[in-house]
Amino acid sequence: MTLELNATIAERHLDVSLSVGPVETLAVMGPNGAGKSTLVQIVAGLLKPDGGQATLGVRTLFRTGPAPLWLPPHARGVGLLAQDPLLFPHLSVLDNVAFGPRSKGLGRAESSAVARHWLGEVDALELAARRPAQLSGGQAQRVALARALATDPELLLLDEPMAALDINSAPFLRSLLKRVLAGRRAIIVTHHVLDALMLADRIIVMDCGRIVESGPTAAVLAHPRSSFAASLAGLNVLTGSVTGTFVQTADAGLVTGRLTGSFAGAGTPAGGGTEGLAAFPPSAVSVFLAPPQGSPRNCFPVAVTELEPHGDHIRVRAGRLAADISPAAMADLGLEPGSAVFFVVKAAEVAIYPA
Amino acid sequence: MPVLAHHSVGPPGPGRRKAVKRWEYQAVPRWVFALAAAGALFILLPLLGMVAKVNWGNFIPLITSDSSRAALLLSLKTAAASTGLCIVFGVPLALVLARARFTGQRILRALILLPLVVPPVVGGLALMYTFGREGLIGKSLSLAGINIAFSTTAVVMAQAFVALPFLVLSLEGTLRTAGQRYEAVAATLGARPSTVLRRITLPLVLPGLVSGAVLAFARSLGEFGATLTFAGSLQGVTRTLPLEIYLQRETDPDAAVALSFLLIAVAVVVVGLTYRTPKLPAPRGASGRGLNGGAGARAEVPADTGTDAARP
Numbered sequence: 001m002t003l004e005l006n007a008t009i010a011e012r013h014l015d016v017s018l019s020v021g022p023v024e025t026l027a028v029m030g031p032n033g034a035g036k037s038t039l040v041q042i043v044a045g046l047l048k049p050d051g052g053q054a055t056l057g058v059r060t061l062f063r064t065g066p067a068p069l070w071l072p073p074h075a076r077g078v079g080l081l082a083q084d085p086l087l088f089p090h091l092s093v094l095d096n097v098a099f100g101p102r103s104k105g106l107g108r109a110e111s112s113a114v115a116r117h118w119l120g121e122v123d124a125l126e127l128a129a130r131r132p133a134q135l136s137g138g139q140a141q142r143v144a145l146a147r148a149l150a151t152d153p154e155l156l157l158l159d160e161p162m163a164a165l166d167i168n169s170a171p172f173l174r175s176l177l178k179r180v181l182a183g184r185r186a187i188i189v190t191h192h193v194l195d196a197l198m199l200a201d202r203i204i205v206m207d208c209g210r211i212v213e214s215g216p217t218a219a220v221l222a223h224p225r226s227s228f229a230a231s232l233a234g235l236n237v238l239t240g241s242v243t244g245t246f247v248q249t250a251d252a253g254l255v256t257g258r259l260t261g262s263f264a265g266a267g268t269p270a271g272g273g274t275e276g277l278a279a280f281p282p283s284a285v286s287v288f289l290a291p292p293q294g295s296p297r298n299c300f301p302v303a304v305t306e307l308e309p310h311g312d313h314i315r316v317r318a319g320r321l322a323a324d325i326s327p328a329a330m331a332d333l334g335l336e337p338g339s340a341v342f343f344v345v346k347a348a349e350v351a352i353y354p355a
Numbered sequence: 356m357p358v359l360a361h362h363s364v365g366p367p368g369p370g371r372r373k374a375v376k377r378w379e380y381q382a383v384p385r386w387v388f389a390l391a392a393a394g395a396l397f398i399l400l401p402l403l404g405m406v407a408k409v410n411w412g413n414f415i416p417l418i419t420s421d422s423s424r425a426a427l428l429l430s431l432k433t434a435a436a437s438t439g440l441c442i443v444f445g446v447p448l449a450l451v452l453a454r455a456r457f458t459g460q461r462i463l464r465a466l467i468l469l470p471l472v473v474p475p476v477v478g479g480l481a482l483m484y485t486f487g488r489e490g491l492i493g494k495s496l497s498l499a500g501i502n503i504a505f506s507t508t509a510v511v512m513a514q515a516f517v518a519l520p521f522l523v524l525s526l527e528g529t530l531r532t533a534g535q536r537y538e539a540v541a542a543t544l545g546a547r548p549s550t551v552l553r554r555i556t557l558p559l560v561l562p563g564l565v566s567g568a569v570l571a572f573a574r575s576l577g578e579f580g581a582t583l584t585f586a587g588s589l590q591g592v593t594r595t596l597p598l599e600i601y602l603q604r605e606t607d608p609d610a611a612v613a614l615s616f617l618l619i620a621v622a623v624v625v626v627g628l629t630y631r632t633p634k635l636p637a638p639r640g641a642s643g644r645g646l647n648g649g650a651g652a653r654a655e656v657p658a659d660t661g662t663d664a665a666r667p
Contacts (some may be wrong), residue, residue: 006548044539044543045542045543046539071540072548073539073542073543073549074542074543074544074545074546075545076543076549077545078543079543082540084536086537088537088541088555088559099546099554100544100545103544103547103550104545105547114567142381148543148544149546151544151545278465278550310513321363
């Protein structure tokens with residue numbers, strides 16, 4: 001019982017192929033316009049792809065080619081929770097949740113019982129008699145989750161379910177999702193790395209309609225390959241060719257580090273020329289006005305492009321690189337956009353791994 | 356919330372709905388009010404002029420004469436029947452125009468709206484040459500012993516012909532505003548298209564359907580040209596209130612004025628009771644993100660880029 005999908009939409013330059021196991025949650029991440037929501041709509045049956053096929057267990061969701069097939073959304077067993085709760089405004093909360101079971105042919109009493117069960121699961125039983133207009137955003141989204149679960153979908157699609165919630169309701173829904181997603185198959189589109197870490201077993205990163213990275217969440221975040229995944233993980237990542245413990249990068253010169261990943265055991269292939277990445281956190285970067293002397297450290301001459309608050313620190317951006325410094329250091333250095341400075345990183349802080 | 360957002364369109368939160376204070380500032384120049392007043396007077400003054408002409412002393416006898424009562428009764432009956440016809444055929448038409456995608460859709464819409472712009476007499480002639488004794492279909496019907504022209508059925512058909520576009524236009528607009536997002540969600544919850552129509556779409560567009568039906572009823576009530584051409588003017592059979600008024604105009608102006616007033620009164624009551632100001636869609640339903648991409652509607656869906664970029 002897995003979801004197997006590959007689909008193309010020429011108009012949107014979408015070309016993806018993925019599979020989701022029986023009790024697995026897959027996080028889909030990527031920059032705006034990457035095609036994440038398009039992917040969700042294809043699986044839900046709201047959008048017809050130009051080519052490809054998808055199966056959910058024994059059921060074929062769609063298939064193009066000589067014997068085309070298209071299963072309408074109501075026959076797919078795929079639940080959907082979008083950014084907007086989209087509770088039916090003319091039905092009470094209870095009737096909203098009972099809508100799915102009713103549509104499946106269950107009787108009124110039985111549907112109500114199912115609805116009450118799921119409202120209880122999302123801690124919203126006391127809202128049963130209300131109208132959707134009388135709910136807060138967080139309450140409405142919880143009810144929408146109960147409504148999606150009440151049909152017992154074989155696959156649950158979550159399209160940025162927390163994006164429209166205020167910062168007080170999001171954590172509650174997140175832990176609620178963690179509870180109900182256990183033992184289910186789900187795909188969650190999200191912008192927050194916390195969602196991926198908490199809710200997903202695996203992550204795919206999309207960009208321009210393609211999957212550019214995929215793997216277990218921890219592994220992708222530890223060794224990001226795409227710049228998007230690097231920014232998710234909060235890491236500076238430079239690409240280049242690896243020789244020994246050096247990465248020759250195009251934009252930052254030679255970077256020294258320690259070998260990790262598959263390089264750690266086997267070392268780098270003799271002769272060099274292997275593609276590799278060098279990653280280091282902004283907190284490991286020190287900022288100097290003049291190049292420091294002596295120690296074996298990486299030193300990048302850069303021009304500051306942006307300064308922004310980042311927790312207790314100030315994040316100093318210089319093109320693709322970032323450094324976190326304390327407000328006191330910031331005051332000492334007197335930085336402003338355009339300042340020419342040196343980003344310095346100890347070799348021990350730089351992880352080098354294969355591309 | 357952006358600084359310039361209207362207070363009443365903010366996201367509904369607990370307690371926020373109650374404390375809606377409307378903006379004091381309205382961007383309507385004063386000269387617009389002057390023109391609007393002139394426009395309103397243009398409609399209201401003639402009504403006033405007619406009311407002033409009503410012979411109140413004889414009003415009750417005038418409107419309760421045999422011919423008047425027969426005409427009023429016939430008008431109400433036929434207008435009700437025509438409204439029923441408009442609902443039965445207009446709702447599917449509006450659904451198809453608003454939701455489906457097919458070639459020739461624009462042309463179909465234009466043709467269906469034709470009765471709005473064609474003089475009713477022309478509509479009556481068209482009906483005559485189609486359903487009349489010598490008409491396209493009427494010829495076969497009359498061989499089968501069915502004669503439509505100059506019957507009460509003809510009155511209903513003439514009224515439905517001119518009134519249908521009002522219902523279709525009103526309902527199609529409501530359907531488009533309501534969008535397909537609730538329908539898409541209902542489908543993912545396992546509801547078949549017929550269930551979605553019955554439990555989601557129709558309840559959501561009910562206000563639009565009601566106002567469309569009211570407009571259709573009002574238009575049917577006032578129908579004159581097509582009725583006279585296709586159905587004639589037989590007392591109790593095809594002579595509706597407008598026809599009666601036109602007939603009385605020459606012989607008994609007092610009766611014509613009294614009946615006109617009655618017709619206006621009926622129309623005002625019906626419209627006033629049921630027609631509501633078109634409401635803005637609920638703020639939440641109107642936000643353009645998420646499920647906009649209804650099945651087959653890909654061409655109209657904003658590209659992922661566009662919608663994503665709108666996120667704060």
